[in-house]
Amino acid sequence: MTNSAVGALIQGRTLYPGDEGFEEACSGWLLTVEHRPAAVVVAADADDVAAAVRFAAEAGRPVAVQSTGHGKSVPADGAVFIATGELRELSVDPRAGTARIGAGLRWGEVLTAAAEHGLAPLCGSSGQVGVMGYLTGGGLPLAGRTYGFAADYVRSLDIVTADGLLRTVSPTQEPDLFWAVRGGKSNFGVVVAAEIELLPLRTVYGGELSYPVEDRRHAAHVLGSYLAWAKEQPEEMSSSVTLLRFPDVPQLPEEFRGRSFVQVRVVYMGDEEQGARLVEPLRALGPEKDTCDARPYTQITEIYQDPKNPVMAHLRSALLHELDDEAVEELVSFIDPSKPGGPFPGIELRHLGGALNRPPGRPHAVSTQGAAFHLWMRMPAPAEQADAVRKAADEALERLRRWDTGAALPGFLFDHDSAPERVRRAYTEADYRRLAALKATYDADRLFRINHNIPPSSASTD
DSSP states (O other): OOTTTTGGGOSSEEEOTTSTTHHHHTOOSBTTSOOOOSEEEEOSSHHHHHHHHHHHHHHTOOEEEESSSTTOOSOOTTSEEEEOTTOOOEEEETTTTEEEEETTOBHHHHHHHHHTTTOBOOOOSOTTSBHHHHHHTOOOOTTHHHHOOGGGGEEEEEEEOTTSOEEEEOSSSSHHHHHHHHHHGGGSOEEEEEEEEOBOOOEEEEEEEEEEESSHHHHHHHHHHHHHHHHTOOTTEEEEEEEEEOOOOTTSOTTTTTOEEEEEEEEEOSOHHHHHHHHHHHHTTOOSEEOOEEEEGGGGGGGTOOOOSOBOEEEEEEEEOOOOHHHHHHHHGGGOTTOOSOOOOEEEEEEOOGGGGSOOSSOOSOOOTTOSEEEEEEEEOOGGGHHHHHHHHHHHHHHTGGGBOSOOOGGGOOGGGGSHHHHHTTSOHHHHHHHHHHHHHHOTTOSOOSSSOOOOTTTSOO
């Protein structure tokens, strides 16, 4: 590959190893995955993306795509790497209640633009996350029990497929591909823009209740009380519980050093008075911190306080059945304050059900498969501790196997979870077979394989 081969075809920038800006362009939020592509195309528009895809196909190289790098799972070694961060189209149609969004945008930007018209998108817990990776992974909104997956509200997508063509897909235009991309992520092409529905949401009742735990007994009481409470909540209430144990190190604020916490976060899509009544049983447990209140919808992502700067972390996920007393004891053992040393996992359980478990109006390839909770584990993973951290995560998931449905959400496949057998379990069997057949139609040569890959049906195990 000559250093002028790709650059002659595009309006944006083409960068090669050793060029200024190369490392920055193919980095991203998740630092535990390092990309070493053959070339980086910083696309200026959809035509650049199409040209880069055609070039990669002719050169026999895979295509990788990235906006913010929150969803990195597979190193893009030797690939043509398309950075979409400069595709920044954003327009809101208040009369239609829709937004058109370029692939380079983050949810915080869409929240702000929609709020000017009294509207809101169904975003996740971080305003820093890229819109397109979130939508194509299904999108688990903070208000998911009320409204379902964010993919339910996608009206159309502009996608460059393996043949280098720019297509607009929707329920009426290539509906099979439209179905597959919402859940299949980058297996079918590079999405350059989306049109989504917005909702007339101005405020939300929500916040965090944080409980320091002095021993396993107290932790079990708080976690068990939360689980009993969650089971009784209406669909307007979405919530999660996170278990944390911090090391006693000077790098942390003093309020966290060497302490364990159970943190409950709530998002209620109703009036403040009713929200406060529903949260009262949680307040009765005596939180050290309580931020629950009515707030502008634009501040919904502040509830979770996700890290804004890049992190070195090992990420794992699972879908769980309902949790019993034995599950509670197993979970709180991970944050037992009496345990010396690490590792120090953060384990989040997101309550599912409600609209998330109902068929969407615009069918897609994402499903909870009837699970009660989504488990999300984030473990600090410095390079020198990477193997030990992965082993600890495997052991933690093994200890929770009794409650594991065996399934996963496609938007949360990282590290070991991007292995072929795990990818297959992220879909129902019928959906996986349909995805594999569509992969054979749209990308039989697996140009798009730098991802949680779905082989074409002729190469998949039936």
